[in-house]
Amino acid sequence: ELAKLLGVPDVLVFPSVTLLQMGVLPLLTGNNGVIFGDIAAHRCIYEACCLAQHKGAQFIQYRHNDLNDLAEKQVKYPLEQVKIIVIDGVYSMSADFPDLPAYVRLAKEYNALIYMDDAHGFGILGENPSSDMPYGYKGSGMVNYFDLRFAEDNIIYVAGLSKAYSSYAAFLTCGDRQIQTNFRN
Numbered sequence: 001e002l003a004k005l006l007g008v009p010d011v012l013v014f015p016s017v018t019l020l021q022m023g024v025l026p027l028l029t030g031n032n033g034v035i036f037g038d039i040a041a042h043r044c045i046y047e048a049c050c051l052a053q054h055k056g057a058q059f060i061q062y063r064h065n066d067l068n069d070l071a072e073k074q075v076k077y078p079l080e081q082v083k084i085i086v087i088d089g090v091y092s093m094s095a096d097f098p099d100l101p102a103y104v105r106l107a108k109e110y111n112a113l114i115y116m117d118d119a120h121g122f123g124i125l126g127e128n129p130s131s132d133m134p135y136g137y138k139g140s141g142m143v144n145y146f147d148l149r150f151a152e153d154n155i156i157y158v159a160g161l162s163k164a165y166s167s168y169a170a171f172l173t174c175g176d177r178q179i180q181t182n183f184r185n
Helices: 002-006 017-029 043-054 067-074 100-109 177-184
Strands: 012-014 034-038 058-062 083-088 113-117 155-160 170-173
Touching: 002 170, 012 017, 017 034, 017 043, 017 083, 017 113, 017 155, 017 170, 017 177, 034 043, 034 067, 043 058, 043 083, 058 067, 067 100, 083 100, 100 113
Parallel strands: 034 058, 034 083, 083 113, 113 155
Antiparallel strands: 012 170, 155 170
């Protein structure tokens, strides 16, 4: 049902967003990847990035929602190196959110994945926002709000059910079958 709501082939379900991130981010980066983290990202993302760093990845923070600062930091790394841009969908303390289409363009330019924690947007924001419904419909999250595509736009989407659905579960989706197989294992 989650996959159907998001419009993706499959999702992987975990107990919580925090546990998901602690397992997934270090796996994504391996011991040679680079994580570029928004300085305002949720604390559990920061902790997962630190764990990935402890296992050999580099962790570099950039100014909140500052695409120029992010680009200046990414340009220093080769295109073939694993790079992950870590952002929140809706930032929990300010309720602001990133210009996701601009992040997608930048990520494609530098051959990076976007890892988005949309725990505070999922269930609230959704597809086809309008003046009558500025948050959109269905609560299907930030990617659908901006009419982007998970796989084609290299977005690993993480969200949970604890906020809008008051239930203990979290999930992620990604278009890369190899990454998905790694997560399952």
